Amino acid sequence: xxxxxxxxxxxxxxxxxxxxxxxxxxxxxxxxxxxxxxxxxxxxxxxxxxxxxxxxxxxxxxxxxxxxxxxxxxxxxxxxxxxxxxxxxxxxxxxxxxxxxxxxxxxxxxxxxxxxxxxxxxxxxxxxxxxxx
Amino acid sequence: xxxxxxxxxxxxxxxxxxxxxxxxxxxxxxxxxxxxxxxxxxxxxxxxxxxxxxxxxxxxxxxxxxxx
Numbered sequence: 001x002x003x004x005x006x007x008x009x010x011x012x013x014x015x016x017x018x019x020x021x022x023x024x025x026x027x028x029x030x031x032x033x034x035x036x037x038x039x040x041x042x043x044x045x046x047x048x049x050x051x052x053x054x055x056x057x058x059x060x061x062x063x064x065x066x067x068x069x070x071x072x073x074x075x076x077x078x079x080x081x082x083x084x085x086x087x088x089x090x091x092x093x094x095x096x097x098x099x100x101x102x103x104x105x106x107x108x109x110x111x112x113x114x115x116x117x118x119x120x121x122x123x124x125x126x127x128x129x130x131x132x133x
Numbered sequence: 134x135x136x137x138x139x140x141x142x143x144x145x146x147x148x149x150x151x152x153x154x155x156x157x158x159x160x161x162x163x164x165x166x167x168x169x170x171x172x173x174x175x176x177x178x179x180x181x182x183x184x185x186x187x188x189x190x191x192x193x194x195x196x197x198x199x200x201x
Contacts (some may be wrong), residue, residue: 072174073162131170 013066020059028115035109074117077128085124087115137191139167141185156180 031048038045067078093113099105142152142163149163150156156163156177165171173181182189 071158071162072177073165074159076171089152 013062013069016062017059017066020055020062024052024055027055028112032109032112041047051121078125080128080131081121081124083124084127085121088120088123090115092120134172134193135169136166136194137187138163138181138192141187141192142167145185152184155184 027048031045031052034045034048067075070078095118096105096108096113098109100110138152142149147155149167150160153160153163157180158177161169162173166173175189177191178189180193185192
């Protein structure tokens, strides 16, 4: 399993995941900044939106490829992160929805919710890292 | 769960990296097993047992076996 080829893949995919996550976050920020400049449907907005979707989809693709190549110990860390991150995400999404209904957080665009939901996963990953380091 | 992995590895003069490559896991996994932070799956435990020529129950022991 851990021959040279799979070891190369193990090293390569996390780099792709890191690069694509940065690209996705960067494009999301560009999109947020662009909203006040260009009208919806403007070619520049369409281009950035398309790139954002493409980068996010590529991120998910490489992320799942990376997970499938991890050994049982590394997979345990990610499962632990998901086990914490998923319920946290549910609570966060539920709380945001309810607070919006109560008139709070109205200024925030629901399109950006997935970006916010990266925080619970990061919390879960940090907890897993502390547990298994 | 306690284990004798570190002792057995030292007897063979293998580094954690070498042992990891022999059983197909990461060096971090070997380190986590040796330090008792992670209990390996049954297939991995069997693989380690076969590599060292020891029965699994001789390599991995519940805590009370060592405490008593």
